[in-house]
Amino acid sequence: xxxxxxxxxxxxxxxxxxxxxxxxxxxxxxxxxxxxxxxxxxxxxxxxxxxxxxxxxxxxxxxxxxxxxxxxxxxxxxxxxxxxxxxxxxxxxxxxxxxxxxxxxxxxxxxxxxxxxxxxxxxxxxxxxxxxxxxxxxxxxxxxxxxxxxxxxxxxxxxxxxxxxxxxxxxxxxxxxxxxxxxxxxxxxxxxxxxxxxxxxxxxxxxxxxxxxxxxxxxxxxxxxxxxxxxxxxxxxxxxxxxxxxxxxxxxxxxxxxxxxxxxxxxxxxxxxxxxxxxxxxxxxxxxxxxxxxxxxxxxxxxxxxxxxxxxxxxxxxxxxxxxxxxxxxxxxxxxxxxxxxxxxxxxxxxxxxxxxxxxxxxxxxxxxxxxxxxxxxxxxxxxxxxxxxxxxxxxxxxxxxxxxxxxxxxxxxxxxxxxxxxxxxxxxxxxxxxxxxxxxxxxxxxxxxxxxxxxxx
Numbered sequence: 473x474x475x476x477x478x479x480x481x482x483x484x485x486x487x488x489x490x491x492x493x494x495x496x497x498x499x500x501x502x503x504x505x506x507x508x509x510x511x512x513x514x515x516x517x518x519x520x521x522x523x524x525x526x527x528x529x530x531x532x533x534x535x536x537x538x539x540x541x542x543x544x545x546x547x548x549x550x551x552x553x554x555x556x557x558x559x560x561x562x563x564x565x566x567x568x569x570x571x572x573x574x575x576x577x578x579x580x581x582x583x584x585x586x587x588x589x590x591x592x593x594x595x596x597x598x599x600x601x602x603x604x605x606x607x608x609x610x611x612x613x614x615x616x617x618x619x620x621x622x623x624x625x626x627x628x629x630x631x632x633x634x635x636x637x638x639x640x641x642x643x644x645x646x647x648x649x650x651x652x653x654x655x656x657x658x659x660x661x662x663x664x665x666x667x668x669x670x671x672x673x674x675x676x677x678x679x680x681x682x683x684x685x686x687x688x689x690x691x692x693x694x695x696x697x698x699x700x701x702x703x704x705x706x707x708x709x710x711x712x713x714x715x716x717x718x719x720x721x722x723x724x725x726x727x728x729x730x731x732x733x734x735x736x737x738x739x740x741x742x743x744x745x746x747x748x749x750x751x752x753x754x755x756x757x758x759x760x761x762x763x764x765x766x767x768x769x770x771x772x773x774x775x776x777x778x779x780x781x782x783x784x785x786x787x788x789x790x791x792x793x794x795x796x797x798x799x800x801x802x803x804x805x806x807x808x809x810x811x812x813x814x815x816x817x818x819x820x821x822x823x824x825x826x827x828x829x830x831x832x833x834x835x836x837x838x839x840x841x842x843x844x845x846x847x848x849x850x851x852x853x854x855x856x857x858x859x860x861x862x863x864x865x866x867x868x869x870x871x872x873x874x875x876x877x878x879x880x881x882x883x884x885x886x887x888x889x890x891x892x893x894x895x896x897x898x899x900x901x902x903x904x905x906x907x908x909x910x911x912x913x914x915x916x917x918x919x920x921x922x923x924x925x926x927x928x929x930x
Contacts, residue, residue, distance in 0.1 A: 480655045497592055504590045511597065512586035512606055518545075519608040519621045530612030544627045548602060548620040549610070552577060561624045564600040568620065572607065576618035582607025585622070598625050661689045665696055677704035721762065724755035765896040768827070781908070783819045786850055786857065787812040793829040800837045807845040816850055818857040819930045824904045831897040832861050832924055840865030840921075855930050856910070862923040868916040876914060877902040 522540060526533045537547055541560030549557040550573045568584075576582050584605045588596050596604065605620040661681075668679050677700045681693035731748040734740070740748075790812060794801070801808060818825070836846050840863045849860045868876065877898050905912045908928050916922035 480659060481652070484651065484655070500592060503597065508588070508596065509586045512583050515585060515606045515621055515623070516581070516583070516608065519606055519619065522619070522621070523608055523610045526610055526612055530614075533612050541624070544624050546600075546605075546622050546624045548605070550577070550618040550620075552616055561600075561626055563602045566602045568602040568605075572603075573618050576607040576609055576620075577616055579609045581609075582620065584620075600625065658689075661693065665693065668696060668700070672700055672703060675707070677701070677707075717762075717766065721759065724758045727755045728752050762896075765900060768900055780821050780823075781819055782822065783817050784822055785814075786816050786818045786859070787814055789822065789826055790829055790848060790850075793826065793833055796830065797833055797837050804837065804840075804842040804844075806837060806840065806842070808848070809845065810848045812848065812850040816852070816857065818850075818928055820908045820928050821904075824907070825928070828901050828904050828926065829859075829861075831901050835897060836861065836863045836865070836922075853927070857928050857930075859926045859928075860923065861926075862921060864921045867918045867920050867922055868914075869918055870916075873914060873916065877912075 522536070525536060529536070537549070537557075537559045541547055545559075546561050546563065547559040548563070548568075549559070551557075572582055572584075582605070584603050584607065585596075588599070588604050590596070602620065605622040607618060607620045610617040610619045664681060668681060671677075671679065679697055679700050681697055684690065731751050735745060735748050787810075790810065794808060794810075800806075833846070833848075840846070844864045846864075847860075847862045849862075851858055902912055905926055905928070910926060910928040912927075913925045914922065915925070
């Protein structure tokens with residue numbers, strides 16, 4: 473498997489290569505389109521100045537052409553008798569046709585540089601060919617000549633060529649290790665993230681990642697640490713959940729098993745049999761309640777597809793929840809005051825919201841003292857329905873409020889089974905409210921009662 477380090481190196485080299493070709497092509501196109509005609513015109517201007525000087529000083533023609541060549545030009549002179557004269561560096565190839573020579577001798581101009589064929593990946597300026605010149609008619613008064621001229625690039629660029637080659641070689645020598653180190657600097661944090669994923673998969677959530685970086689990798693490391701923290705939290709909650717479920721199931725099963733074995737004794741009277749059977753029934757109902765709530769939580773955890781919303785009138789539903797608690801209310805002489813407008817509508821899942829009101833009211837009835845009161849109020853607020861359920865009970869200690877919606881949390885009653893609670897009711901309430909996009913808040917102090925405020929948006 474190719475590593476990310478290798479891939480970054482290959483992609484970078486590939487990018488540099490392609491970019492170099494594209495850049496060279498664009499520069500060459502610029503030369504052919506603009507610089508080549510300009511260079512042709514500049515050389516022709518120099519040739520015209522040479523022609524004027526020879527016309528005025530015909531006896532100095534040979535010496536003048538030698539001096540001109542020494543200044544960085546290549547010259548080729550062709551006379552009427554067919555003789556050829558070369559000044560300066562030699563041409564790589566004498567590819568000029570006789571028709572061109574004849575045409576220039578006749579007084580015509582030759583623009584070989586401007587008309588030189590284009591080559592996409594070759595700068596024609598450096599093609600040392602006789603055809604890559606400008607030609608002009610020259611006369612010393614008694615004889616006519618065809619003179620062809622171009623820059624001698626070897627004279628002008630020999631030193632620069634050495635300079636550029638050295639610059640290129642040393643740039644490559646120093647850039648390769650720097651490039652490898654910089655690539656390692658980029659890839660190493662990702663390698664650490666890869667190792668971190670392996671550690672998380674093995675259950676080790678204690679990670680140290682490069683979160684101090686200010687770039688995208690630093691942001692990724694921060695999000696990765698947050699993810700690891702959330703995974704650790706979820707893993708801890710899952711283990712606690714399994715432990716709590718095991719405890720809640722084990723306790724009633726132990727009671728059922730013990731009292732069922734006791735029923736097999738022959739020395740039991742009718743009252744003892746009735747007492748043992750009553751306990752077995754209570755514990756069985758406790759298990760049934762636990763399984764029902766666990767099934768509901770599992771359904772809610774599967775996603776929002778479990779929610780089937782519709783618009784319905786709230787008051788009859790709350791009355792129905794109170795009717796289910798009628799005998800507990802009467803037994804503890806709890807007064808209930810309900811202030812819900814008769815036509816107040818709420819938008820949500822009717823079955824799930826019934827569970828919300830039932831759980832909250834059941835908790836209130838279960839934990840407030842006798843002869844207390846419960847107040848239920850509902851109203852419209854900001855495109856939503858708000859339901860407030862308050863009681864005049866003993867309240868909840870402030871230190872317990874942050875854990876109130878945790879699964880299996882029962883405050884000081886965490887392991888007391890006498891009240892029949894398994895500590896899932898408020899977790900279910902919060903889950904249902906959140907699935908509706910709503911919000912639930914609780915306000916309570918010891919000795920001053922408890923207030924639950926639920927908002928369900930439309």
